[in-house]
Amino acid sequence: MFELLGIPPQALFGQLLLGLINGAFYAMLSLGLAVIFGLLNVINFTHGAQYMMGAFAAWMLLNYLGVPFWGALVIAPVIVAIIGMVIERTLLRRLYNLDHLYGLLLTFGLALIFEGLFRRQYGSSGLPYNNPLPGGTNLGFMFLPNYRAFVVVASLVVCFATWFVIERTKLGSYLRAATERPDLVQAFGIDVPRMITLTYGFGVGLAALAGVLAAPAYQVSPTMGSNLIIVVFAVVVIGGMGSIMGAILTGFGLGVVEGLTKVFYPEASSTVIFVIMAIVLMVKPAGLFGTAK
């Protein structure tokens, strides 16, 4: 029996796995942000609120309509994405030609409004959502709940699919072209405004999907998004704004780093990501995977 840095290897493997699970949430949320920023040039501060709305949509579907978790996994993101697309059409669209700051202020304000509305209605301490996959597997070094295993797999699938669509398909190439030269792409007969609306809806849907996945693991509460979103922004900055692969890899990577901090020096676990962010910004201001424009 050897020990690594004073921690038995069993515990270490367990913590690595837990880090991956948390990283799965970071990855999915930062992926949505990266897609929206990469293609729309909007810093979507409503992302945390949309994640929260995804969780609440799942809760409402279950409690008001009796739709179980697996149904909510599909329906809730669609509902939240539609709300997102309405926001894009009616509000965000007016700000594309202005400075980033305006989009940031608008989305930040919207986030506060959504959070306030849910708090008014449901209180701040949250609502219970039962685990759809109770039980777990004993891996020898740790007890892995079935649901957490499902979260990691689902998140990997979604992340890979998104990366594949954007980087390796024709649709993705249109999207990427539209961000570089929207006028030229439009000249080829592609409806760029609609593509942007759908892209925003997709990014928002990703946030909502993460929210649905979070509902059984955490508490469904109005502030769940604002607690997480700051970390996710740090993840996006470290990965490089707008870089799809960067968002995914840093999401999982930082989840692991944070998980290890929780063992070695738990008091710092809520700050370690920001320390890394500061270091990365000093050494590589465009982020680990970003390219300076």
Added chain:
Amino acid sequence: MRFAAILLAATSLVGIGVAQAADPVPVKIGVLNDQSGLYADLGGPGSVWAAKKAVEDFGAAAKGLKVEVIAADHQNKADVGTSIARKWYDTEGVDVILDTPNSGVALAVSGVTQEKNKVFINSGAATSDLTGKACTPNTVHWTYDTWALANGTGKAIVKTGGDTWFFLTADYAFGHALERDTSKVVVDNGGKVVGSVKVPLNNADFSSFLLQAQSSKAKIIGLANAGGDTINSIKQASEYGIVEGGQKLAGLLIFLTDVHSLGLKTAQGLNLTSAWYWDQTDANRKFADEFAKANGGRRPTMVQAGVYSGVLHYLKAVEALKSAKDGAAVVAEMKKIPTDDPLFGKGEVRADGRHIHPMYLYEVKKPSESKGPWDYYILKATIPANEAFRPLSESDCPLVKKG
């Protein structure tokens, strides 16, 4: 013309006379708590309602007091809390600050209150330091504290065989105090503390910490945290099969709203210590019904009931003194007259500022035993007032004279 002038002078004199005869004693109550974060449901707007209700039930206007209640959100930040307290005391004429959960903020506000010679009646915060080494002649701690929680839940668990403990501790003044006080109870009763981990406040994912607790092999995992943190740790402990594995959770501070959030399915069987439960006496139920009517059907927590009871006692002292201006004098009066109100019954405010009353040990009902939302607790034991709080002989409060 001359007549008119005389008349004018006369009316103005009468005017002054009337104003003097009916000049009510102005009292301004500030409820300073978490209005929007993780502690908002257990205090928050409900505490503001409770303070206003107490003013109304006291019949302040008929007794010559002109009472105004205002509120603010301290966002769980000590700097925000103290700057609001200073502004209230310096420029807005606030005489007393109520509630103030979050021990870190409470200790800071207590300091400001002493400096300005006002009154601080705390219901929401837990740290026993408020009436211990940080006690002041201006602070009264009303509802509960970490010593009482440790003495209630901690002792009960050690006595039933839970003698090895691992703590998950919220990393600020409250968690540290709760861990300290509970460890002492565990050790004094023949148990052992095998480890602890300090978790940042408002943490969403406890799995890593739970895993550490699991590998410690302690029989009891003590949750020295509160609100959303407690909810998430209990929920995730059930996910990781901690209880099936033979370890038990001890929620050291669990509020009614936490049980509501968890749902009985997850929370059933938990032991907890509380100063007050709405479904225990007719007076409590009456208060709870009125509370529910005004607060969207929610039932009050012990913190909100404590705000109500604290305001009543404060107003009694102000009525006796006919002035709210000298904070230390008001608190001295509060210590002089015995406490007596519908929710907390008869008791006293001790020399160290501690309000003394019985505490109760409850168990959370099984879903099958509950009649519906908010019907959650079964009374297991009553801890009499003279045993519920830290005895003065153990106090490190400088106000307490040691014989």
